[in-house]
Amino acid sequence: MNQTRTKPGVYPWAMAGAIALAILGCSLSLNGVMRGWTWFMPVATVVMILSCVLALTRTLRFSPLLTSLSAFVALALTLTSIFFRQHSILGLIPTAETFTEVGRLLSRAGSTVVNENAPVVPNAGIVLVTCTVLGLMVILVDALAVPLAMPATSGLALIAILVVPAMLKPLGVGWLGFIAGSCGYLLILAVGQWFAPKAAMEAESPRASGHFGRASVAAAAALVLTLAVPLAIPGFTEGVFPQGSRLAQWGKPNGLNPMISLGSSLRSPSGGGQITYATDSASPLYLRSTTIDSFSGDTWGPDDRNSSRRTSLESIDPPVYQTGLEISQSLTSINTGNFVSPYLPAPYPPSKVIGLRGDWTWDPETLTAKGQGTNTENQRYLVESTAPKITAAHLNTASTDNRELPAIFTQLPSGIPAVVSKTAETLGRSASTPFAKALAIQNYLRGPEFSYSLDAPVQGGYDGTGLDVLGEFLTKKSGYCVHFSSGMAVMARLLGIPSRIAVGYAPGRLTGNKVTLSGQDPFAEYAVDARDAHAWPELYFEGVGWVPFEPTPSRGVLPDYTVGASASASTNQDENNDGLINDPRPTTTASAATPVPSTTPTVAAAAPSQKTDPSTWLIAIGVFLAAVLLALTPRLVRERRRSRRLRGPADELADASALSAELAISAWHELEDLGHDFGIPRAAHETPRVYSGRLRGSGLLGVDSNIDAPAHRAVQAINQDFEHATYGRVSSPDGPSNTEANRAQTVRETLLTHAPLGVRWRAQWLPPSTFAHWAAVLRHPVNAARSYWRRRRG
Numbered sequence: 001m002n003q004t005r006t007k008p009g010v011y012p013w014a015m016a017g018a019i020a021l022a023i024l025g026c027s028l029s030l031n032g033v034m035r036g037w038t039w040f041m042p043v044a045t046v047v048m049i050l051s052c053v054l055a056l057t058r059t060l061r062f063s064p065l066l067t068s069l070s071a072f073v074a075l076a077l078t079l080t081s082i083f084f085r086q087h088s089i090l091g092l093i094p095t096a097e098t099f100t101e102v103g104r105l106l107s108r109a110g111s112t113v114v115n116e117n118a119p120v121v122p123n124a125g126i127v128l129v130t131c132t133v134l135g136l137m138v139i140l141v142d143a144l145a146v147p148l149a150m151p152a153t154s155g156l157a158l159i160a161i162l163v164v165p166a167m168l169k170p171l172g173v174g175w176l177g178f179i180a181g182s183c184g185y186l187l188i189l190a191v192g193q194w195f196a197p198k199a200a201m202e203a204e205s206p207r208a209s210g211h212f213g214r215a216s217v218a219a220a221a222a223l224v225l226t227l228a229v230p231l232a233i234p235g236f237t238e239g240v241f242p243q244g245s246r247l248a249q250w251g252k253p254n255g256l257n258p259m260i261s262l263g264s265s266l267r268s269p270s271g272g273g274q275i276t277y278a279t280d281s282a283s284p285l286y287l288r289s290t291t292i293d294s295f296s297g298d299t300w301g302p303d304d305r306n307s308s309r310r311t312s313l314e315s316i317d318p319p320v321y322q323t324g325l326e327i328s329q330s331l332t333s334i335n336t337g338n339f340v341s342p343y344l345p346a347p348y349p350p351s352k353v354i355g356l357r358g359d360w361t362w363d364p365e366t367l368t369a370k371g372q373g374t375n376t377e378n379q380r381y382l383v384e385s386t387a388p389k390i391t392a393a394h395l396n397t398a399s400t401d402n403r404e405l406p407a408i409f410t411q412l413p414s415g416i417p418a419v420v421s422k423t424a425e426t427l428g429r430s431a432s433t434p435f436a437k438a439l440a441i442q443n444y445l446r447g448p449e450f451s452y453s454l455d456a457p458v459q460g461g462y463d464g465t466g467l468d469v470l471g472e473f474l475t476k477k478s479g480y481c482v483h484f485s486s487g488m489a490v491m492a493r494l495l496g497i498p499s500r501i502a503v504g505y506a507p508g509r510l511t512g513n514k515v516t517l518s519g520q521d522p523f524a525e526y527a528v529d530a531r532d533a534h535a536w537p538e539l540y541f542e543g544v545g546w547v548p549f550e551p552t553p554s555r556g557v558l559p560d561y562t563v564g565a566s567a568s569a570s571t572n573q574d575e576n577n578d579g580l581i582n583d584p585r586p587t588t589t590a591s592a593a594t595p596v597p598s599t600t601p602t603v604a605a606a607a608p609s610q611k612t613d614p615s616t617w618l619i620a621i622g623v624f625l626a627a628v629l630l631a632l633t634p635r636l637v638r639e640r641r642r643s644r645r646l647r648g649p650a651d652e653l654a655d656a657s658a659l660s661a662e663l664a665i666s667a668w669h670e671l672e673d674l675g676h677d678f679g680i681p682r683a684a685h686e687t688p689r690v691y692s693g694r695l696r697g698s699g700l701l702g703v704d705s706n707i708d709a710p711a712h713r714a715v716q717a718i719n720q721d722f723e724h725a726t727y728g729r730v731s732s733p734d735g736p737s738n739t740e741a742n743r744a745q746t747v748r749e750t751l752l753t754h755a756p757l758g759v760r761w762r763a764q765w766l767p768p769s770t771f772a773h774w775a776a777v778l779r780h781p782v783n784a785a786r787s788y789w790r791r792r793r794g
Contacts, residue, residue, distance in 0.1 A: 012146075014191045016055035019141050019154075022184025023047050023134055026161040029177025030130065033165050039122035039130060042082050046131045049078050050138045064147040068139060075135040083128050102128075137161060141188070151192035152636070155185050159625070273339040274529040275505065278515035279347070281330035285385075285507060286536070286548070286556070287345040287528060291366035292501040293408055302368075309361035313353040313369055316362055318386050322398075322543030326389040331517050334383060336376040344369035344376060345504055347385040349545075355381035365406060366500070382517075390544060392561045395435035398541035400497045405540060409498040412490070417471030424491035437495045438539050438549060439562055441488050445551035452554045453478045484552040485535040498540035502548065506534040506556045631765075638677075638767040645670045646741035661725035667740035668722035671695075671715065671747060673769035678751045679759055681768070692719035700754050701747070711750035714743035 024047055031037060053074040057067045077092050083105065084098045085091040108125030137157050144154040158181050165177065279285055290302050321327065332347050339345070344360065346353065349367050353360075358374025427444055431437040456478035457469075470490060473483040489499040505528040514522035534555060538546040550556050645666040672682050675695050682691045692715050695701070701711040721740065752760055762768070 011191070012055040012058035014194075015145060015188070016051040016142070018184060018187040018191045019054075019138060019145065020047050020051040020184075022141065022154075022158055022181055022188055023138055023161070025180025025182075025184040026158050026177055027130075027134055028180050029162055029165040029174050031177075032174065034122040034126065034130070036122065039127045042127055042131050043134055045082065046075065046078050046135045047138055050074055050135055054138070054142050058146070067147075068143060071139045071142070075132070075139070078135070079128065079131060082131070083124060134161070145188055145192060149192075151188050154188055158185055273337075274527055275334065275336050275339050275345060276511060276513075276525055276527045277332055277334045278517065278523040278525045279330055279332040280517055280520060280523055281328075281332070281347075283507075285330070285332065285347040286502075286534075287334075287505045288348045288368070288502050289341060289345045289504040290343040290368050290370075290502075291363075291538075292503055292535075293366065305363055305365060308365075309363055309370070311359070311361050313350075313356065313360050313362055316349075316351050316353070316367060317364065318349055318351050319367075319545040321388050321545060322394075325394065325544065327386050328389060329384065329386050332383045332385065333515055333517055334379075334381055336379045338377060340375050340377045342371045342375050344371070344379075344381075346383045347387075348502070349387065350383050350385050352384040353381055355379075388544065390547060390559075390561045392435070394544055395541055395547065395561060396433055398435065398544050400434045400539075400541060402498070402540065402542050405498055409500055409540065410493055410496075412493050416490070416494070417468065417474075419471050419474050420487075420490060421494055423474055424494040427491065428495040434495075434497050434539075434541065438488075438492060438497060441491050441495075442549050442551045442562060445484050445488060446553045446558075450477045450484075450553060452480060452552060454480050457483065481535045481552040481555055485537045488537040488549060488551045492537065492539050500538050500540075500546070501535055502538055503533075503535045505532045508532050634767055634770045635765050638673075638770045641673070641770075641773075642670060642744075646744055663740045664718070664721035664725040667718050667744050670744045671718050673767070674744070674748055674751060676769040676772065677763035677767040678755050688719050688722055692716065701750050702754065709750075710746050714746045718743050718747075 024044060027040070027043055027047075030039070050071055054067060054071050057070045062070065076094065080088050080094050080098060081091050084094065084101050087097045087101045088094050105125040105128050108123060109129045110125075137160070141154040141157050144157070145151040162177065162181060165174070275287065277285075277287065292302055294302065329351075330347065334345065336345070344353070344356075346369065350362075350369070353369060356379055359372040360369050360374070361372060362369045423444075424441070427440040428437045431440050456476065457473070457480065470483070470487055473479045473487060485501050489501050492499040508526045508528035511525045511527045513525040515525050516522050534552075536548055536550055536552070536556065538548050540546055547561075548559060549562065550558050668688065672691075675682060675691070678700055680695055680698050680700070686694070696712050696715050701715065702709040718740065751763070755763065
């Protein structure tokens, strides 16, 4: 059958606008994954340009392939203009220099994914990736909605956008992005429905059969990608900080991500990644995992110094201390269990590590050990460590000037917020020595103005480590260890004191077990897990080395040398801890460099267990979406069957008479299903003529006596055409091919007008004809399969 090509009209522009609204609506949920809204303008630019290009090329009657290719070219040119204008020809055409810059920004984006916790700073790399992904989503949604004629399936791509904030944002997708994206999706469906007849007449949009098969393939592909992509992206399951368990569907977090998802670890109710240890030290110990010393302004990160690392952990050079400083030695046995990290947790400073499997190296500057192609999972090892016994007197006479110390420990980026520099200047003004300045910073952060909170940074939108985050922290005066340690480290550098941040675990809790070390008497065993994840600053003093401080209230305990140095420090500790930490230290004159932990869990560490696991929200969302899909299935199946029938058979039926007969039979079956849905099913003994008469006399098609009503005439005509197609001679059709479809539509609209509300609701949402069809399939599955494949073959 020949079809007349019509002008596209407003359809391409309406669909492009609906797609743009849906993508931009879903992208609103990314606020909180990225901080602020500076990223939204580039995203909106890319989405709007691509939507206009797709609409324009379709208006100009480009072929489907050429339309998609034009969109890809437009995406490349738009990204080049926004991000690489100075590295391209005329600000649009990429060059070799452009691709070099692309690699740099992608590397920066990868570092952001690996090294930051949401909300991240929207640097150029992460915004480039976001614009690229959302631009590809525009092309994908357009392909599903127009050439493939599956606008409903386009919702899978929109859900994929919402999955990112659902997994990364502590507070979830948010109502704004969900509602805006849902409105855009409904508009896509509406445009597809309103313009379906016109779109069907375009060469690029044949509404052929096979929608269900294509939708099933698309859904399966989306599921496979959802499960496989996180496994293939560096930084999720491999790399510096493995966080695959954070996104994996099958497990809990078992790693430690320094300064990145440390907040997520603290908020973890599962307490995953448990480590146990026993020590002959007089007190339990902090376990350091790695050292954070590089500060770019956006985030803190470790400098591994791979070129200078050494290979033998059985002989680690200890720090050089000033003459007369007493040194204590301790032996610690550690069992990492299912804790997974390339960095080795150990008391600081280690002098010897034995019993490890795999290849390990250590950094002479920080003494941190890192695996080479191996990790900590199921490792059992012994650590010999040395620690100086520091007093306030040692620190008051110590200098911070060491020309051999790498400059990385004193470097500061530009653009430090005024509140940070002003606070540091005020605190250091009345202090006469570097130690007094350090003590002033610690006491200020542990003062009554500040409070420990895992939620306030999330709700306030400053859950990270950048300079702007630090400014917000000092303004709102509420955060957790990442904020307190970062604040003290930055302010110490502003006052000329070298600083770095140690990341690991605060001393945990007794397990009740005993462990024998080297034939000695059994020692008590301690356990730490994700709830004990901690960050603390270390400041450098000449002759004493790196000295830990504890500026975070209600976490850990104050080192002895800071307690003895100031009476206000002791008072400050009591005021801020509010009884949350039970300090088991004996009242002796001996001082230890390593702070002593509580032997019982602190309330601050246990509080996250009262929160809902983010995976619970994901499961709830999945169950909700599954329930919605299940509720919509009967209606969707019914609509699909109606659309297939009223659309008629494939165009390969060249015989117009055969085509007319097929249309008449399809319209009759649709009439039967309509009657069944509205409570007038056809009995097995009824002939088509008797049934059509009963349907016309039911009262649901208008007044019985008004036989000239459109619905009455439509039912009678459908019956006559069906009888002629089934029992009569084959002849040429009397009217256009869509006459039967129009008659069936007239009957349906009349039924919807006159049927009671309950009958209408059941007919639309729980159509009995659909359930009857399913029951027939279950009774005779072989016959149903044969019928299906017979229809597929035409």
